[in-house]
Amino acid sequence: MLQIRGLRASAGEKEILRGIDLTVHAGEVHAVMGPNGSGKSTLAQVLAGHPAYEVTAGEVLYQGQDLLAMDPEERAQAGLFLAFQYPVEIPGISNAYFLRAAYNEIRKARGLEEVDSMDFLDLLEEKLRLVEWGPEIMGRAVNSGFSGGEKKRNEILQMAVLEPRLAILDETDSGLDIDALRIVANGVNALRRPDNATIVVTHYQRLLNFIIPDRVHVLSGGRIVKSGGKELAFELEERGYEWLEDPVGAVS
Amino acid sequence: MSSSVETLVNKEYKYGFVTDIESDIAPKGLNEDIIRLISAKKGEPEWLLEWRLKAFRGWIKMTEPHNWPNIRYQPVDYQALRYYAAPKTAKPLGSLDEVDPKLLETYQKLGIPLSEQKLLAGVAVDAIFDSVSVGTTYKAKLAEAGIIFCSFGEAVREHPDLVRAYLGSVVPASDNFFAALNAAVFSDGSFVFVPKGVQCPMELSTYFRINAAETGQFERTLIIAEEGASVSYLEGCTAPKRDENQLHAAVVELVALEGASIKYSTVQNWYAGDEHGRGGIFNFVTKRGKCAGRKSKISWTQVETGSAITWKYPSVILQGDDSVGEFYSVAVVNGKQQADTGTKMIHMGRNTRSTIVSKGISAGQGQNSYRGLVKVLPKAAGARNYTQCDSMLIGNRCGAHTFPYIDVQNSTASVEHEASTSKIGEDQIFYLKQRGLNTENAISMIVNGFCKEVFKELPMEFAVEAQKLLGVSLEGSVG
Numbered sequence: 092m093l094q095i096r097g098l099r100a101s102a103g104e105k106e107i108l109r110g111i112d113l114t115v116h117a118g119e120v121h122a123v124m125g126p127n128g129s130g131k132s133t134l135a136q137v138l139a140g141h142p143a144y145e146v147t148a149g150e151v152l153y154q155g156q157d158l159l160a161m162d163p164e165e166r167a168q169a170g171l172f173l174a175f176q177y178p179v180e181i182p183g184i185s186n187a188y189f190l191r192a193a194y195n196e197i198r199k200a201r202g203l204e205e206v207d208s209m210d211f212l213d214l215l216e217e218k219l220r221l222v223e224w225g226p227e228i229m230g231r232a233v234n235s236g237f238s239g240g241e242k243k244r245n246e247i248l249q250m251a252v253l254e255p256r257l258a259i260l261d262e263t264d265s266g267l268d269i270d271a272l273r274i275v276a277n278g279v280n281a282l283r284r285p286d287n288a289t290i291v292v293t294h295y296q297r298l299l300n301f302i303i304p305d306r307v308h309v310l311s312g313g314r315i316v317k318s319g320g321k322e323l324a325f326e327l328e329e330r331g332y333e334w335l336e337d338p339v340g341a342v343s
Numbered sequence: 344m345s346s347s348v349e350t351l352v353n354k355e356y357k358y359g360f361v362t363d364i365e366s367d368i369a370p371k372g373l374n375e376d377i378i379r380l381i382s383a384k385k386g387e388p389e390w391l392l393e394w395r396l397k398a399f400r401g402w403i404k405m406t407e408p409h410n411w412p413n414i415r416y417q418p419v420d421y422q423a424l425r426y427y428a429a430p431k432t433a434k435p436l437g438s439l440d441e442v443d444p445k446l447l448e449t450y451q452k453l454g455i456p457l458s459e460q461k462l463l464a465g466v467a468v469d470a471i472f473d474s475v476s477v478g479t480t481y482k483a484k485l486a487e488a489g490i491i492f493c494s495f496g497e498a499v500r501e502h503p504d505l506v507r508a509y510l511g512s513v514v515p516a517s518d519n520f521f522a523a524l525n526a527a528v529f530s531d532g533s534f535v536f537v538p539k540g541v542q543c544p545m546e547l548s549t550y551f552r553i554n555a556a557e558t559g560q561f562e563r564t565l566i567i568a569e570e571g572a573s574v575s576y577l578e579g580c581t582a583p584k585r586d587e588n589q590l591h592a593a594v595v596e597l598v599a600l601e602g603a604s605i606k607y608s609t610v611q612n613w614y615a616g617d618e619h620g621r622g623g624i625f626n627f628v629t630k631r632g633k634c635a636g637r638k639s640k641i642s643w644t645q646v647e648t649g650s651a652i653t654w655k656y657p658s659v660i661l662q663g664d665d666s667v668g669e670f671y672s673v674a675v676v677n678g679k680q681q682a683d684t685g686t687k688m689i690h691m692g693r694n695t696r697s698t699i700v701s702k703g704i705s706a707g708q709g710q711n712s713y714r715g716l717v718k719v720l721p722k723a724a725g726a727r728n729y730t731q732c733d734s735m736l737i738g739n740r741c742g743a744h745t746f747p748y749i750d751v752q753n754s755t756a757s758v759e760h761e762a763s764t765s766k767i768g769e770d771q772i773f774y775l776k777q778r779g780l781n782t783e784n785a786i787s788m789i790v791n792g793f794c795k796e797v798f799k800e801l802p803m804e805f806a807v808e809a810q811k812l813l814g815v816s817l818e819g820s821v822g
Contacts, residue, residue, distance in 0.1 A: 139773075139777050140773075140776075140777075141773055142769060142773065143769065162776070162781075163773060163776040163777055164776045164777075164779055164780060164781050164782075166777075167776065167777050167778055167779040168779050172777075173777050175774065175777075177770075178774070179768075179770055179771050179774040181771065181774075181775075181788065181789060181792050182792050182793065183791065183792025183793055183794070183795035183796070184788055184789075184791065184792035184795075189778075189788070192778075192780060192784070192788065193775075193778035193779050193780065196778070196779035196780055196781075196784075197779045200779065232792065233792075249778065253778070253779075
């Protein structure tokens with residue numbers, strides 16, 4: 092599904108990713124953990140193609156394609172989904188309209204017919220249940236005036252509708268209370284399939300009580316310093332990150 | 344990012360063609376003889392010629408307003424312009440079948456078919472080509488309801504008493520430099536009269552087209568809604584691409600008597616000039632409505648995307664008690680466009696209410712200024728105003744400016760002003776791209792959401808037009 096080799100990336104003058112190697116197979120859930128400033132979110136943003144970062148070395152193959160050569164929208168159309176740490180507000184555009192536009196762009200890219208608003212509402216009904224929401228949320232403007240928890244839940248709803256092949260969750264657990272966390276995790280678990288994969292980027296082990304990863308990677312100073320099974324997450328919870336930190340030092 | 348934004352807003356101006364038609368054109372320059380010529384061409388009565396000449400004599404003593412508006416341009420050489428141009432075939436016509444096929448073709452190309460069978464159901468159109476009206480549709484049907492909808496020239500001939508009673512009653516000839524110029528040389532325009540108690544059964548629409556070179560367009564529109572009457576009126580504008588600037592100095596007067604309501608919508612897409620700021624229309628327009636009677640209502644909605652320079656403040660004089668004034672505006676500037684636009688709400692009567700919603704979008708090197716006056720006079724007890732003024736910036740080279748003036752002379756009045764400025768950020772665009780939308784659609788969606796409160800005020804046909812203009816897909820109101 093995804094092969095990252097020797098990936099280096101900078102923001103301006105500052106190098107943040109300093110040689111990442113990571114392979115994710117279909118059907119797997121990977122957790123990327125690490126202290127603040129280790130480059131976790133940058134990795135997520137670079138994979139999605141955020142223009143603020145420049146890739147200086149390495150390659151990324153996504154379903155056999157050169158991911159780094161694709162525009163952000165092409166990556167999305169090819170099934171790569173990023174659940175944002177800070178979802179953006181779009182005043183004046185309803186959640187329903189926005190989500191249908193996104194859904195249809197992705198369908199178009201795959202040579203499928205666009206769906207009209209009536210058919211889309213049917214499809215939404217089932218997805219809304221997954222995040223335990225009523226239809227009212229679809230009439231509100233995208234993320235406008237949403238609480239932090241609602242924004243994160245909205246990301247999961249979008250993920251459920253768009254059915255990505257590779258989903259990257261960037262700190263989706265941050266700022267969530269335990270109920271919201273459970274709803275978000277249930278959504279992610281319900282979407283797990285043998286033909287898709289998920290990368291969960293998180294600072295805390297807490298989320299991994301709900302979403303059981305196949306592999307856990309620890310990022311420090313822009314490199315993966317340790318990989319292991321799900322038990323690594325528990326170890327991190329107990330011992331913290333210090334014992335693993337890259338001797339070169341974390342980027343602040 | 345900014346390059347794709349520019350491609351979006353700089354989509355080729357598709358109305359920039361010229362119709363090759365023989366015109367009857369006045370010599371260049373402006374003097375009393377030219378005014379006599381215009382008046383004679385139109386077969387006007389003596390009182391109207393005198394009115395024009397008086398306006399002209401006032402105008403010569405006035406100076407172009409260069410100091411206070413936030414716009415920069417070389418002063419116009421008024422002697423280098425022509426003040427009258429008419430397609431040669433445009434004589435008073437018995438029916439639309441007699442209109443020159445070339446003109447019909449022009450309007451067809453603009454998406455305004457003048458054949459009644461092909462028209463959008465429920466919209467009557469008056470088409471103004473340079474200085475004259477080339478045809479008005481659905482006249483007979485409207486006449487059955489007692490509604491007069493015709494060119495201004497025809498109104499002067501057929502309904503002189505009505506014209507005389509209301510002409511200049513809202514915008515006097517001496518009002519300002521451009522209004523005085525218009526009063527002196529105005530060519531054609533539309534006239535609407537809706538009698539007492541009549542609800543106009545269809546949208547009335549005027550389509551303005553400048554064609555001839557070195558010509559100004561000076562139309563004049565007068566709309567009167569008698570007691571309890573209501574009408575919705577739409578105005579659209581385009582012009583060919585030309586290297587020199589062309590002047591458009593129009594005057595619109597609205598009069599609403601007791602309980603009457605007038606809704607006036609504009610989608611203005613005059614040629615804006617090229618990327619170097621060459622050419623384009625100078626849109627110097629005076630629009631004002633008077634809520635003369637109790638419980639009357641006047642509502643302006645405008646979507647302004649064209650013109651090199653826009654200078655325009657559609658206003659409402661709230662004279663009758665309990666009258667209502669509204670102003671909803673989207674103004675877009677891009678390239679080297681400049682806009683100084685806004686409104687004036689003059690509260691005279693008691694419990695008068697006004698709402699102002701202004702959305703300014705600046706891209707490229709465009710400069711967008713909102714200028715608004717809310718004035719509450721001593722007798723306007725209980726007057727209320729709400730103003731919301733939002734600016735959006737796209738890119739780093741444009742500007743947004745706000746000049747609100749508030750003058751309250753009655754202590755029971757309440758005036759609210761809210762303002763915001765936002766910038767389309769890389770993060771907003773990236774978010775939408777990450778959901779599969781390309782940059783163009785992403786920007787359209789953001790801009791469209793920003794303008795939503797104004798778009799929802801537009802009649803449906805115009806909402807479609809506005810949507811096309813911004814290159815956006817519009818939510819909700821177009822079904």
